[in-house]
Amino acid sequence: MTPDEAITAARALPCWTAVTAAAPLEGGITNHNIKVMDEGRAYVVRLGTDIPEHGILRWHELSLSRAAAEAGLSPAIYHHEPGALVIDYIQSAALAEADLHDEATLMQATDLVAELHRELPKHAHGPTLAFWVFHILRSYAHDLRARGSRHTPKLSGLLDEASALERAVGPVQMVLGHNDLLPANILRGADRMWLIDWEYGGWNSPLFDLGGLASNAALPRDAEEAILTRYYGTAPGAALWRSYDAMKCASLLRETMWSMVSEQTSQIDFDYADYTDKNLGRYREALAALQSQGHLTS
Structure with a gap:
């Protein structure tokens, strides 16, 4: 679907009374996002179908989007139908990596993650998927x-590393997480932050969200310590550091392999090859740091 086709599809939804404007929004590498003005109110239309290779099932995204809206974490849902989700437009700015290098912003984002893990399970109901990153990597x-990917020669080594990371993570506490904490999925409004994009939501370790928040923003070590201290209410000990670092590596590896698959399957106009290379470099750097600490066994 081209941007013009996405605009046409968004304008054609039956929920509108008098559309006065429709334009693409930046972002969205698994769907098209269109801002629509209808009778003086603004909405965001998310257009996308199931993407089985990534575990994206739109019924599940809708279910968690509803729960997140009820919990006050995400904008309210205005309309939905197969292939389209319409939510209220929030006057806000999506965070960038640099924003999370500001201590106050980072602590606010960490508090939002903690609120998510506490509150979302209270509002979710019906079948809810798990998001176990190591199963996803094997898949x-x-x-x-x-598919005969150009990355096939790397896969045996990457899976061996993933198995070592899974052992290093150890037993986990389960929370209902977001699992895709790219900075752009956190919106900063006038007086609060919001979470958007529940395509990958599901049961997981809280360390996946915390590690994803840190790795996707390339945070330094002192900032990671601040995140863990803020979330758990005490400074992290050796065991927590080991589990966290292993899960952070797994988060980076998942983002890398997600992009490898998308290189072959996605129809979105996005440079997935460059995104793969960027995240593979980050993964290698994080893995080397973990190995240097002697926290990974073969």
Whole structure:
């Protein structure tokens, strides 16, 4: 779907009374996002179908979007139908990596993650998927091999590393998480922050969201310590650091392999090859740091 086709599809939804404007929003690498003005009110239309290779099922995204809206974490849902989700437009700015290098902003984002983990399960109901990153990595490797990916020679080594990371993570506490904490999925409004994009939501370790928040913003070590201290209410000990660092590596590896798969399957106009290379470099750097601490066994 081209941007013009996405605008046409958004304008054609039956929920409108008198559309006065429709234009694409920046971002969105698994869907098209269109801002629509209708009778003086602004909405965001998210257009996208199921993407089985990434575990994206729109019924599940809708369910968690509803729960997040009820919990006050996300904008309210205005309309939905197969292939389209319409939510209230919030006057806000999506965070960038640099924003999370500001201490006050980072602590506010960490508090938002903690609120998510506390409150979302109270509002979710019906079937809810798990998001176990190590299963996802193995599934991605299977698909990449089946499709003859250019990355196939790397896969055996990456899966061996993933197995070592899974052992290093150890037992986990389960929370209902977001699992895609790119800075752009956190919106800063006039007096609060919001979370958007629930495509990958599901049960997981809280360390995946915390590690994803840090790795996606390339945070330094002191900022990571501040996140963990803020979230858990005490300074992290050696065991928590080991689990956190391993999960952070897994988060980076998942983002890398997600992009490898998207290189072959996505129809969105986005440079996935460059995104793969960027995240693979970050993963290698984080893995080397973990190995240097002697926290990874073969």
